[in-house]
Amino acid sequence: xADAPSGIADNNAAEAFLQGASLRHAPGPxxxxxxxxxxxxxxxxALDELEETFDKAKEDPDFRAQIADLNKxxxxxxxxxxxxxRFSQHAGGVRVFLKREDLNHTGSHKINNVLGQAxxxxxxxxxxxxAETGAGQHGVASATAAALLGLECVVxxxxxxxxxxxxxxxxxxxxxxxxIPVTSGSQTLKDAINEALRDWVAxxxxxxxxxxxxxxxxxxxxxxxxxxEVIGDEARAQILEQEGRLPDAVCACIGGGSNAIGIxxxxxxxxxxxxxxxEAGGDGVETGRHAATISLGKPGVLHGARxxxxxxxxxxxxxxxxxxxxxxxxxxxPEHSYLSDIGRVSYEPITDSEAMDAFRLLCRTEGxxxxxxxxxxxxxxxxxxxxxxxxxxxAGTGTAADKIIIINLSGRGDKDVxxxxxxxxLLDKDxxxxxxxxxxxxx
Amino acid sequence: MNTAGMSGSAQAAGKAQMTSKSAAAxxxxxxxxxxxxxxxxxxxxxxxxxxxxxxxxxxxxxxxxIEIGIPYSxxxxxxxxxxAATTEALANGFHVRQVFxxxxxxxxxxxxAVLVMTYWNPVVRMGxxxxxxxxxxxxxxxxxxxxxxPDEASEWFEASDKxxxxxVFLVAPSSTTxxxxxxxxxxxxxVYAVSIMGVTGARSSVSSAAKDVVAAAHAAGAERVCVGLxxxxxxxxxxxxxxxxxxxxxxALVAAVRDGGVDAVAALTKDLSTGLAKDAKxxxxxx
Numbered sequence: 001x002a003d004a005p006s007g008i009a010d011n012n013a014a015e016a017f018l019q020g021a022s023l024r025h026a027p028g029p030x031x032x033x034x035x036x037x038x039x040x041x042x043x044x045x046a047l048d049e050l051e052e053t054f055d056k057a058k059e060d061p062d063f064r065a066q067i068a069d070l071n072k073x074x075x076x077x078x079x080x081x082x083x084x085x086r087f088s089q090h091a092g093g094v095r096v097f098l099k100r101e102d103l104n105h106t107g108s109h110k111i112n113n114v115l116g117q118a119x120x121x122x123x124x125x126x127x128x129x130x131a132e133t134g135a136g137q138h139g140v141a142s143a144t145a146a147a148l149l150g151l152e153c154v155v156x157x158x159x160x161x162x163x164x165x166x167x168x169x170x171x172x173x174x175x176x177x178x179x180i181p182v183t184s185g186s187q188t189l190k191d192a193i194n195e196a197l198r199d200w201v202a203x204x205x206x207x208x209x210x211x212x213x214x215x216x217x218x219x220x221x222x223x224x225x226x227x228x229e230v231i232g233d234e235a236r237a238q239i240l241e242q243e244g245r246l247p248d249a250v251c252a253c254i255g256g257g258s259n260a261i262g263i264x265x266x267x268x269x270x271x272x273x274x275x276x277x278x279e280a281g282g283d284g285v286e287t288g289r290h291a292a293t294i295s296l297g298k299p300g301v302l303h304g305a306r307x308x309x310x311x312x313x314x315x316x317x318x319x320x321x322x323x324x325x326x327x328x329x330x331x332x333x334p335e336h337s338y339l340s341d342i343g344r345v346s347y348e349p350i351t352d353s354e355a356m357d358a359f360r361l362l363c364r365t366e367g368x369x370x371x372x373x374x375x376x377x378x379x380x381x382x383x384x385x386x387x388x389x390x391x392x393x394x395a396g397t398g399t400a401a402d403k404i405i406i407i408n409l410s411g412r413g414d415k416d417v418x419x420x421x422x423x424x425x426l427l428d429k430d431x432x433x434x435x436x437x438x439x440x441x442x443x
Numbered sequence: 444m445n446t447a448g449m450s451g452s453a454q455a456a457g458k459a460q461m462t463s464k465s466a467a468a469x470x471x472x473x474x475x476x477x478x479x480x481x482x483x484x485x486x487x488x489x490x491x492x493x494x495x496x497x498x499x500x501x502x503x504x505x506x507x508x509i510e511i512g513i514p515y516s517x518x519x520x521x522x523x524x525x526x527a528a529t530t531e532a533l534a535n536g537f538h539v540r541q542v543f544x545x546x547x548x549x550x551x552x553x554x555x556a557v558l559v560m561t562y563w564n565p566v567v568r569m570g571x572x573x574x575x576x577x578x579x580x581x582x583x584x585x586x587x588x589x590x591x592x593p594d595e596a597s598e599w600f601e602a603s604d605k606x607x608x609x610x611v612f613l614v615a616p617s618s619t620t621x622x623x624x625x626x627x628x629x630x631x632x633x634v635y636a637v638s639i640m641g642v643t644g645a646r647s648s649v650s651s652a653a654k655d656v657v658a659a660a661h662a663a664g665a666e667r668v669c670v671g672l673x674x675x676x677x678x679x680x681x682x683x684x685x686x687x688x689x690x691x692x693x694x695a696l697v698a699a700v701r702d703g704g705v706d707a708v709a710a711l712t713k714d715l716s717t718g719l720a721k722d723a724k725x726x727x728x729x730x
Contacts, residue, residue, distance in 0.1 A: 045615075184526055198522075314568070
């Protein structure tokens with residue numbers, strides 16, 4: 001914490017947590033010394049308007065009813081909590097339950113946030129939403145919400161990602177969105193966010209920036225978490241109903257951290273539940289080619305929030321690397337930085353190779369093709385399960401099967417089939433798919 | 444939000460005791476019956492030496508203040524011309540510490556007040572106090588901070604007071620009366636009025652919003668308000684000089700560096716400075 005300017009505030013917060021203060025519903029703008037609004041003055045009025053609209057909406061029974069209705073009748077919530085019995089055998093024999101966000105409409109947790117924010121955009125009288133996207137998942141979800149609610153939608157996407165994800169670009173366009181390739185900077189997700197911010201500054205009067213993760217300037221981190229809290233609330237109620245007890249551990253993957261903060265929130269105040277976030281370790285953290293922001297980054301400010309950040313000695317953002325486009329971001333949501341510092345959540349890196357092994361394992365043991373993002377949580381869950389099993393054995397009381405872990409299966413892997421086929425050499429080298437796979441296409 | 448450092452009395456005292464290089468440069472222009480000209484150059488584009496030479500050319504041809512930008516990986520407030528220049532500077536190996544060489548190189552040869560314009564993370568990384576100390580040591584006047592609002596600036600308040608540096612915050616057409624007041628109160632040297640809702644880049648006309656932003660800043664007590672974003676020629680300078688204390692030109696100068704090097708910067712600066720006179724009203728407007 002040598003880099004933190006307000007270490008005292010952090011110590012106070014850590015102290016309060018140790019004394020039993022609730023970690024749920026943290027309102028922002030600050031999470032310890034993280035969060036805030038490191039933003040151009042031009043956008044502050046829009047952030048204020050958004051904060052005020054959100055604060056009113058979440059107290060408004062009509063808004064809550066609208067969200068509940070869309071969650072149930074459009075997204076297909078509640079998502080299932082499925083026990084993965086054959087997969088469990090590879091996780092030290094503990095019982096593994098999967099929170100099935102892959103079964104939501106559009107195939108991932110992303111729909112929870114886009115519906116909420118698109119409704120807020122309507123409340124603010126905005127007619128246009130803009131969004132950033134890496135692989136295209138948030139862009140597809142945003143285009144979906146825009147189509148449903150009759151909003152214009154513009155999605156910024158790195159030019160290189162557009163080329164590699166031609167089918168997701170087509171998907172967004174089918175849904176009526178305009179996709180703008182971003183050619184500035186490193187032409188990746190962070191540059192797509194930069195370009196969306198530039199658009200927002202110029203068009204803020206009629207435009208809402210529908211940020212896709214629990215990062216950015218206040219109120220985004222607290223607001224995006226709010227729309228994803230349903231994941232943790234459901235999971236907690238489901239495990240209590242199905243097993244009559246809380247899990248021993250909860251696992252999720254972390255890029256910006258929206259699916260993770262959503263499921264973690266349900267268990268933050270349950271001290272018996274250990275919580276784990278798995279970052280993208282890429283080629284291995286020792287190679288420098290990774291996206292393990294909390295594990296290896298240093299506090300800094302990017303895209304509106306103070307948080308852990310992958311940066312060089314000059315404070316320039318370092319490009320991240322991961323086989324999973326959804327985790328390939330050099331920043332992380334500020335609440336995760338705080339939960340790491342106070343020790344409530346443990347963050348660990350998972351390499352591409354570990355994630356792909358877990359990806360194949362889930363396919364073959366459970367008949368579920370996970371998103372490569374979610375495969376990072378699965379790989380982490382295997383490690384956590386094996387540790388729990390070792391603990392049980394060392395203690396000599398009970399068996400591994402007495403332990404329960406929940407893994408957030410944040411999305412389905414249909415989009416990742418070409419990447420996986422390439423990884424596992426499943427394609428005939430002369431096939432069209434092989435050509436696409438070499439270029440990183442995710443069908 | 445964190446309002447530490449924004450309490451009125453401490454700051455008012457700080458303001459009264461502190462001499463401001465930027466304010467002195469603007470006041471000197473005012474005493475000559477004209478607005479101040481402020482020119483922007485990105486450090487290290489195309490090289491540190493050429494930035495120093497261009498800065499000296501700016502000062503010798505009519506600029507009263509100079510903004511040296513620190514190339515940054517994620518410049519969200521910049522349009523394509525400045526992005527292209529700063530991306531090239533980074534690709535050429537520019538390091539943040541070299542900005543102090545640029546500032547010292549210009550201040551040692553000219554009387555212009557030299558400010559650094561920077562996104563906040565490079566300052567955070569070096570340490571706000573350390574950055575401020577080195578900037579003061581290089582003869583710098585202060586910082587312009589496009590993505591730092593007073594609400595988050597408690598460390599910068601402390602360091603800028605300690606080292607006698609100007610803190611130039613931005614106000615925008617979207618700023619509420621309350622925020623305008625807080626930002627004017629927090630600023631020292633001058634207030635940077637963003638002329639339009641948008642990013643940097645030359646535009647054919649100055650938005651009518653600019654005049655309103657300046658009036659609002661004046662009403663909040665700002666003595667020196669300078670207008671930037673989109674200003675690229677002498678006619679626009681003339682229009683703004685009629686109601687603001689200073690005119691800021693960025694993208695047009697960067698394009699001049701790109702297309703014609705130091706000579707082009709000198710020529711453009713000379714031309715821009717013809718619009719500064721306060722009595723040079725735009726055609727058709729009565730005094």
